[in-house]
Amino acid sequence: MHPLDFILGFVSTDMGIDLGTANTLVCIPGHGIVLSEPSVVAVKPGTNKVLLNGRAVGIVAKSMLEKAPSSISVIRPLKNGVIADFDITEAMLKYFITKVHKRKWGVRPRILIAIPSGITAVEKRAVVNSAERAGAREVYLVSEPKAAAIGVGLPVGEPEASMVVDIGGGTTEVAVLCLGDIFTHESLRIAGDELDEAIVQYVRKTYNLDIGHRTAEQIKILIGSAYPLEEELKMEVRGRDAIAGLPRATNIGSEEIREALKEPIDKIVHAVKATLEKTAPELASDLLTNGLVLVGGGALIKRLDTLLAEETGLPVRVADDPLTAVAKGTGYLLENLDLFKAVLYDEDLQT
């Protein structure tokens, strides 16, 4: 340890980060979620130079997505739950860390980052290196499902099974936890982004209408569902006619969007069932009582809980604030880092 680290530790605020494909959230112990922004960066094409003097990150950059001229490159540095562009991820982390610390000089926090459970040792090392170069004094990692389970208050340290399904932007993580560890898990690269893509394809095929992914995401959020709705919904969708090339609008109903989403949603349901099949009988029987908790933005797809309950026979509940579960878990882990390091043997917490 550098002697300065000891002193800097007093002025540094530790932070937990949910480094997501779609959104990055920062949680500070005692303060809760202090930052929630899209994981998007705008750079000069072919370079790592962040535009607007380094400020074209997060909300500012997302507003440029799919609208930028060729002189601007708008990038999502994380894809499918892994880091696709290390330099730009680092620039983004640095920006968020500085923003949270309001540019205090020399701040070097301890950082705990939640990462997908399926990432390789090399990818883990890359996340740690990025955070260190972005100014972290010490870096810890935890898998997203574990942080999510802790974030929603599941009794993960107890000798009984808990189950979380985290549907993010790039990955869906399904995990059964017991005695502080992940017992069985599945990680699949089908989540919110795939659902958006399915809507883009459906609208093009059925209506000859080209729409962007941001419009598809809005359709998913407003009328997307996994199971028949008590009152089906309709919305106006605007895009560009695929043949005439001119702007056009059409009305689309929730039944159609449900059909469009069926294939990716079936794959998520299949992953949940596959995880249950791998779960030891004693733990599976706990789940009949404890059920499963849905977290991540995808948990908000209308009536996904009903579909999963019907398909698995388990009680299913959507977490109160599913988008913040992982970040809150990192905050709780940081607050109790010494306790967790000692009580839970967890290789994810070693860097």
Ligand SMILES: Nc1ncnc2c1ncn2[C@@H]1O[C@H](COP(=O)(O)OP(=O)(O)OP(=O)(O)O)[C@@H](O)[C@H]1O
């Ligand atoms: N109300 C909603 N209904 C359906 N989907 C939603 C809703 N709100 C957000 N989403 C979707 O949730 C996804 C983002 O979720 P989240 O922030 O949990 O992902 P992430 O943690 O960034 O991704 P990953 O876990 O893959 O790294 C996006 O695909 C977004 O469109």
